[in-house]
Amino acid sequence: xxxxxxxxxxxxxxxxxxxxxxxxAVSGGGLVAAALDAQKAEAHHFCGHVxxxxxxxxxxxxxxxxxxxxxxxxxxGHPVDDLGRPVDKQGRPVDSHGHxxxxxxxxxxxPAPRTRVCQAAARAYHFRPYIDxxxxxxxxxxxxxxxxxCGFVQKRINGDAALTGYCYRGRHVFxxxxxxxxxxx
Amino acid sequence: MVGTVRAARHGGRTLAGGAFTVGLAxxxxxxxxxxxxxxxxxxPGHAVVLAAVALAGAAAIADLAGxxxxxxxxxxxxxxxxxxxxxxxxxxxxxxLLGTGVTTFVPAAAVWALLPxxxxxxxxxxxxxxxxxxxxxxALPVLAVSDETALAERPQGLRVLRILxxxxxxxxxxxxxxxxxxxxAAPAGDPGAAGTDLVWQEPGVGGILxxxxxQSQLPGSDPAIGDSFxxxxxxxxxxxxxxxxxxxxxxxxxxGVEKLAVSQDWLAYxxxxxxxxxxxxxxxxxxxxxxxxxxxxxxxxxxxxPSLAGSIVVYHLALPGRSRLFSFDxxxxxxxxxxxxxxxxxxxxxxxxxxLLYVRLGRCSQQLRLGRLDGxxxxxxxxxxxxxxxxxxxxxxxxxxxxxRVPCPGRPKPTTxxxxxxxxxxxxxxxxxLRPAGGGHTTPSLLxxxxx
Numbered sequence: 001x002x003x004x005x006x007x008x009x010x011x012x013x014x015x016x017x018x019x020x021x022x023x024x025a026v027s028g029g030g031l032v033a034a035a036l037d038a039q040k041a042e043a044h045h046f047c048g049h050v051x052x053x054x055x056x057x058x059x060x061x062x063x064x065x066x067x068x069x070x071x072x073x074x075x076x077g078h079p080v081d082d083l084g085r086p087v088d089k090q091g092r093p094v095d096s097h098g099h100x101x102x103x104x105x106x107x108x109x110x111p112a113p114r115t116r117v118c119q120a121a122a123r124a125y126h127f128r129p130y131i132d133x134x135x136x137x138x139x140x141x142x143x144x145x146x147x148x149x150c151g152f153v154q155k156r157i158n159g160d161a162a163l164t165g166y167c168y169r170g171r172h173v174f175x176x177x178x179x180x181x182x183x184x185x
Numbered sequence: 186m187v188g189t190v191r192a193a194r195h196g197g198r199t200l201a202g203g204a205f206t207v208g209l210a211x212x213x214x215x216x217x218x219x220x221x222x223x224x225x226x227x228x229p230g231h232a233v234v235l236a237a238v239a240l241a242g243a244a245a246i247a248d249l250a251g252x253x254x255x256x257x258x259x260x261x262x263x264x265x266x267x268x269x270x271x272x273x274x275x276x277x278x279x280x281x282l283l284g285t286g287v288t289t290f291v292p293a294a295a296v297w298a299l300l301p302x303x304x305x306x307x308x309x310x311x312x313x314x315x316x317x318x319x320x321x322x323x324a325l326p327v328l329a330v331s332d333e334t335a336l337a338e339r340p341q342g343l344r345v346l347r348i349l350x351x352x353x354x355x356x357x358x359x360x361x362x363x364x365x366x367x368x369x370a371a372p373a374g375d376p377g378a379a380g381t382d383l384v385w386q387e388p389g390v391g392g393i394l395x396x397x398x399x400q401s402q403l404p405g406s407d408p409a410i411g412d413s414f415x416x417x418x419x420x421x422x423x424x425x426x427x428x429x430x431x432x433x434x435x436x437x438x439x440x441g442v443e444k445l446a447v448s449q450d451w452l453a454y455x456x457x458x459x460x461x462x463x464x465x466x467x468x469x470x471x472x473x474x475x476x477x478x479x480x481x482x483x484x485x486x487x488x489x490x491p492s493l494a495g496s497i498v499v500y501h502l503a504l505p506g507r508s509r510l511f512s513f514d515x516x517x518x519x520x521x522x523x524x525x526x527x528x529x530x531x532x533x534x535x536x537x538x539x540x541l542l543y544v545r546l547g548r549c550s551q552q553l554r555l556g557r558l559d560g561x562x563x564x565x566x567x568x569x570x571x572x573x574x575x576x577x578x579x580x581x582x583x584x585x586x587x588x589x590r591v592p593c594p595g596r597p598k599p600t601t602x603x604x605x606x607x608x609x610x611x612x613x614x615x616x617x618x619l620r621p622a623g624g625g626h627t628t629p630s631l632l633x634x635x636x637x
Binding site for chain 2: 054060109
């Protein structure tokens with residue numbers, strides 16, 4: 001082993017080995033960069049998603065969620081309730097400027113239910129929800145966590161056979177959602 | 186037909202014309218009433234109603250433009266009846282056939298449009314009214330026109346009829362839309378109704394009473410009305426007065442009082458604590474010192490305005506995980522869950538007899554619903570607004586739509602108007618509509634819709 005190390009550092013074989021590693025790094029990095037760019041074009045209905053499983057039902061469409069699984073408006077990450085209305089931290093509906101909406105007497109308008117996206121899907125389709133594994137992609141300059149909404153289901157939301165995806169212990173993917181972190185990439 | 190009726194002029198024109206008219210009315214009532222019954226049984230959805238309205242619009246345009254009526258029925262009344270039967274009987278039978286509108290030659294496209302409209306109405310009386318109107322329209326030219334060639338031999342005669350039919354259809358559509366929800370007052374909200382009296386709160390002004398078409402300001406705010414009483418408050422001072430004379434019969438102080446409801450025997454109110462929480466309580470008008478706790482305290486904005494009919498209070502409770510409508514029987518202390526929703530907001534119930542009126546804010550629409558008090562069915566939608574939020578495409582730009590989902594089909598355009606509080610009588614439902622007024626504030630307006 002020592003002789004090999006000495007040979008690698010000082011001989012032609014060592015130079016070739018170093019050159020080879022450099023070439024691989026350059027080409028591999030290019031491949032990685034190309035793959036990252038390609039994610040945007042080749043992913044299915046949103047960046048990072050690489051299979052055909054449909055979105056979980058979401059109040060505003062694209063299945064963006066916060067770290068706790070509650071729905072966010074995809075365009076700006078604003079929390080929304082089950083009616084799709086933007087809400088504040090107490091769940092009270094707000095207008096486009098963030099003012100709490102008030103009735104004519106000055107009381108806040110009543111909050112609507114706000115349900116975790118995977119839980120809402122499970123209720124609608126009658127299964128017990130699990131959040132098992134995730135995978136991560138770089139989307140829009142930030143790391144996006146792609147989350148499988150799992151359950152003991154045979155069919156996915158698309159209506160056809162469910163895949164294992166990142167679900168554990170015999171569970172399958174019913175639908176997918178995502179969380180956009182602030183980590184740059 | 187004009188000639189046939191004219192043939193009887195010298196030998197019983199009145200009888201012949203009357204028989205023809207009665208036949209028309211019966212034939213129209215039978216067919217159109219059946220369609221109304223079918224609609225009442227099927228309870229057609231929004232899509233069917235829209236389709237019927239669209240068809241009516243197309244038919245009106247076709248008649249105005251003088252296009253050929255399609256489909257057309259190539260059948261005419263049996264001519265031999267006028268030779269083999271007594272004339273009055275023959276005309277009665279002719280009227281039965283012609284009254285249906287579609288068993289013989291169809292003179293105008295509007296006729297076809299009336300059929301799905303009657304199904305969409307979903308009401309037998311209304312559908313019969315449509316049929317009788319059609320029958321009248323069909324009878325008048327026959328009875329009133331003296332020149333029988335005016336319709337049969339001159340295209341302009343039929344053209345005029347078709348234009349009139351198109352105009353009537355268009356007017357009916359507009360009237361129907363307007364009748365669906367007629368504005369009562371603005372700014373105005375939080376209605377209360379009893380008999381023909383209507384009360385509401387005008388922001389910045391106070392309580393208003395509408396009686397006999399005349400508005401008058403009440404000496405207080407947040408008025409309530411029920412049976413023989415009317416109530417209002419000025420600050421914490423609550424007044425219960427005789428409904429007919431407005432003379433006070435009871436005055437009490439209720440700290441933090443916000444909203445009132447009154448019936449023959451009870452006064453219910455929502456009050457706020459200094460901490461900001463709210464609750465609903467009530468007392469018998471004959472014993473104002475003994476209060477009944479209808480609800481416990483809840484955070485501000487979660488408890489709705491109480492509505493009282495007899496000894497039953499109804500109200501809404503909005504929690505982040507679930508929205509509910511409750512009734513509370515003040516005489517027995519029994520609470521009952523009337524409606525519950527996990528993904529929608531149920532608001533502002535009002536009750537009369539076995540009917541329950543309430544607002545349902547769903548993801549894809551806002552509805553004013555009238556249902557049975559003791560059922561959990563959707564009931565009948567009296568008035569509807571678009572949803573309060575829009576939606577995206579379900580997929581990101583540059584990506585396929587495969588796998589994408591959107592919450593509402595058809596991408597309805599959202600509105601900033603919101604349905605709010607309600608009131609109910611035997612013949613009409615009232616609803617407050619809130620409009621944004623800047624800074625999160627809202628301005629109310631009051632609408633009335635007739636009950637089916």
